[in-house]
Amino acid sequence: MTETSAIVILIAAILTNNILLTNFLGMCSFVACSGQIRTAVGLGIAVTFVLTMTTAINYAVYYGILISAEEAAELGRAAPLLSTDITHLSFIVFIAVIAAFVQLVEMFVERFSPRLYFALGIFLPLITVNCAILGASLFMVIRGYNFAQSVGFGFGAGVGWALAIILMAGLRQKMNYSNIPEPFRGVPIAMIVTCVIAMAFMGFAGMVAIQ
Amino acid sequence: MVYLWSVLSFGSLTTALAALLMVAERYLVSYGICKLDINAGEKPLEVEGGRTLLSTLYENEIFIPSACGGKGTCGHCKITVTSGGGPVLPTETPYLSRKEIRSNVRLACQVKIREDIYVRIPEELLNIRMFASTVESVSELTHDIKEIRLRLDEPAELSHRPGQYVQIQAPSSNEPVFRAYSISSPVYEPNKVELVVKLVPGGVASTYLHSLKTGDTVHFTGPYGEFRLNEDPSVEIVCVGGGCGMAPMKNIIYTIYDKWPDRSCWLFFGCRTTDDIFYLERFEELAKKHPNFHVVYALSEQLGPDERWEGETGFIHLSVDKYLETGVKRQAFLCGPPPMIEAVTRVLDEKGIPSDDIFYDEF
Known part of the structure; x- marks a missing residue:
């Protein structure tokens, strides 16, 4: 599994294993912020x-x-800074890193x-609690990616998420002009459209598979 | 061991991230010097960008009224920004009418200075000043309400209209915060400012004010407020307060009887229990001196076994309904929690007071 090249993982993360359309992570901002292509x-x-x-x-x-020293050795990686196993902190540490980064991005954008x-x-500040971002970090650990694979996966997941929201925004802009039955207007039709996009993306499934 | 390492590594990681953010903030959030133009060239200023309009104006000794202290919850700090303010933010829209948005009215606490900015501020607000004062006396009115009397030091006098308020500067961990308090001392004592302060659990300003002792220094800005007392002595004044909403009424009543000893005035004050009653004796005394002054206190909660009360009971708007006759020309001033204001406004409306003559302080 570790043989999969970073490029393959990148493409897979965009198309076959799109974090939004197959794992349904990051749905809240996907639904809320897909009104306009620009946004x-x-x-x-x-x-x-x-x-x-x-x-x-x-x-x-x-x-x-x-990670602990033994586990690192088992996985064939360089010894970590601390030999003690403190992986129970991974959630809180990941979130802290994400929060700090989002702050930085916010300052840049502003x-x-x-x-x-x-x-x-x-x-923008709510990216902090965008589950796709924490999800990607956790997948990276679960799937045992090396550094290049992780970065490829992270970037691919991001591009995949962006692709999905831009597609969605385009469709919603078009839908503004269509005559949707009243009970389906707003969020319901957005959900249905998301399902259709997800099904369309399943067409890529045979291309590459990552776990 | 594992705990130690957990704490140490998490601590150092967060410290490193915080340091990174501070460095980034230093280089990214500075906008350099921006021009701040007030009333088309009347008072051009050069200010450091990156902060809110409210705090920047404050630093330049222009005090815009703000009851919440810049949190965007009171909507008092409205000023006109003719250009350079950026688009109206979602945090502002609840407080601005469509007409105000069209005429470029903004909340000064939400507008961040990013470029040269042009604003219009009413002349009256430019006259507001910062006062330094000394605590002259502190007395406990009830278990959680204190009366604090301040003697003005610099400037030595404050001329105000009854019903106006000041903004007390309370120290807090990072920046000083401001909270609005009505002036309860009458206008004929220009070198004094008296406040009636209820302790709010967790409240920055009320905790600070309750901790003051005689001789402490207090800073505040003022006076603020649009209320204008009707100068025609034939117009009856109706004051309705609840909880700790007494300060503006006391000012209005004493000012009235200093100027017009025979003017007709009603004071309705709603409390929960006998423990919450204050100032009743002094108002009863005043009522003896001025027969046209009527005081009605009402208790809203059931009397306890050892409580004695011969006055009104029930919510205060019921007493207002009971005592006031229709068809008298009146001006009303209300001060208290929103449900009380709403109920009393409805009653006063039935009594024939036009809504333009009903003023209120909601809290």
Whole structure:
């Protein structure tokens, strides 16, 4: 399994194992922020950036500090900084890293693109609790990726999430002009459309498979 | 061992992240010097960008009223931003009418200075000043309400209208916070400011005010508030308060009887139990001196076994309904919790007081 190249994992994370469409992580901001393509693109880029960076940092933190020496040896990795096993901290540490990174991204966006900052509004700081981001870090550990694979996976998951929300935003913009039966307007039709997109993405399933 | 390592490694990791953020904040959040123009060139200022309009104006000694202290919950700090304020934020829209949004009214506490900014501030607000004062006396009115008298030091006098309020500066862990308190001392004591403060559990300002002792220094800004007392002595004044909403009434009543000894005035005050009653004796004394002054206190809760009360019972709007006749020209001032204000406004409306003549402080 560790033989899978980072590129394959990247493509798989975008298409066959899209974190949003197959694992249904990060649904809240996906539904809430997909009204306009412009906002969706901005949020997609922000999520991709945060995902890539946090998987890389969390990789370093997990295998550099949290894991025990024996386990590292068993997995054939370099000895960690601390020999004690403190992997029980992984959730809280991952979240702390993510929170700090989101703050940083928020400052960047506010400084260099106030327009995007206002468009994203509350959803920018809420990336912190976007489950896709914590999910990617946890998948990285569960699936035993090496560093290149982790970064590829993080980036791929981000691109996949961005792709899904941009598709969704495009469809919702079109749907503004269509005559939807009244009970389906708003969130219900968004859910149905999400299902259809997810089913369409299942068409990629035979291409590559990652666990 | 594992606990030690857990604490140590998590602690150092969070410290490293915090340090990174502080460095980033230093370089990213500075916007350099921006121009702040007030009333089209009347008072041009050069200010450090990156902070809110409210706090920047405050630093330049322009005190915009704000009861919540910049949290965006009171909606008092409305000023006109003609350009450079950015789009209206979702945190502002609940407090702005469509007309206000069209005429560029913004909440100063939500607007961040990012570029040169042009604002319009009413002349009256530019006259608000910062006062330094000394605590002259502190007395306990009830188990959780204190009366605090302040003697003004610098400037030595504050001229205000009854019903206006000041903003007390309370120290807190990072920045000082401001909270609004009505002036309860009458206007003929210009070198004094008296406050009636109820201790709110966990409240920054009320905890601070309750901890004050005689001789302590207190800073505040003021006066704020739009209320104008009707100067026609034939108009009856109706004051309705509840809980600790007494301060503005006391000011209004004493000011009235200083100026017009025969003017007609009603004070209705709602309490829960006999423990919450205060100032009743002094108002009864005042009523003896001025026969046109009527005091009604009402208790809303059931009397305890050892309590004695001969006055009104039930919520205060019932007493208002009972005592006031219709068809008298009146001006009303209400102060208390929102449900009380709502109930009393309905009663006063039935009594024929137009809504323009009903003023209130909600808290």
